[in-house]
Amino acid sequence: MKPSIAFFDFDGTITRKDTLFEIIRYHKGEASLYMGLLVLSPALILFKMKLVSNQAIKQLVLQYFFRNMPEDVFRERCAEFCRDRLPSLVRDSALNAIRQHLAKGHQVSVVTASGQEWVAPWCESLGIGCIGTRLEIRNAKITGRIHGVNCNGEEKVNRIRQQFDLSGYDDIYAYGDTVGDKPMLQMATYGYFRRF
Template sequence: MKPSIAFFDFDGTITTKDTLFEIIRYHKGSGALYAGMTLLSPALVAFRLKLISTQRMKEMVFRFFFGGMRVEAFRDKCAEFCTERLPGLVKENALQAIRHHLAQGHQVAVVTASAEDWVKPWCSSLGIVCIGTQLEVRNTLITGKIHGLNCNGPEKVERIKQAFDLNGYDDIYAYGDTSGDRPMLAIAKYGYFQKF
């Protein structure tokens, strides 16, 4: 009998809110978050008008808040975030679903558009896999660019297939809450949209 696997989106599925803004707040403070978003507001308007891609918008945000930061210091602070702030953002019923899958011997992976830096430490604490957007690092510094593609939409499926041979699994479960999760839900035998 083949094993089973469950894929979970992160922001909005496992968490109550988008963690990008929360990680910025945790690193820089609320004042810096609001000031930065005000300065970035012309780009945000262009993004809402679909004149700027999601990847381009995210790179502008990453570069503004974290560009030039030493990656080791960034990841240390992200690990603190996973211990101190993130547990308060996790939906209890989503966490129960993860634990239910683990109790049944299923493999579990979080597949997220958020950067792995502030999701992977939390996943590791549960013994589950993290597949997420990867930030570009040069000479130990964060550039603000995304390495490869933003892990959303069809890219979630591509990244899943790079990490797992889906033919080796019996039942495939997937949980998501936005249109960016639809391709991932489509490859599952049991796909759940906005379950939590």
């Protein structure tokens, strides 16, 4: 009998809030977050009007808040965020579902458009995998650019297939809450939309 595997979206599925803004708040503080959003508001409006891509707006936000931050400092703060702040954002029902899959011996991985840096430490604490958007690092500093493609939509399926040979699994479970999760849900044997 082949093993089973479960893929979970992160923001909005496991968490109650988008963690991009939460990680900014944690790193920079409330006042800096709102000042930055005010400065970036023309671009955010264009994004809402679908005139700017998801990847472009994410890079703009990341560059504004994190460009030139030393990589080691960024990673350390992200690990602190996972330990100190993230648990209060996690839905109990989603965490229970992850634990149920693990108890059944299923492999579990988070597949997220959020940065691996602020999701992977939390995943590691549960003993589950993490596939996320990778941030570009140059000269040991965050550039604010995305390395490759934002892990959303079809890219979620691409990244899953790069890491896993799905023919080696009997049942594939997937959980998501947005249109960007639909390709992953359609790939699964059992796809759950807004389950939690």
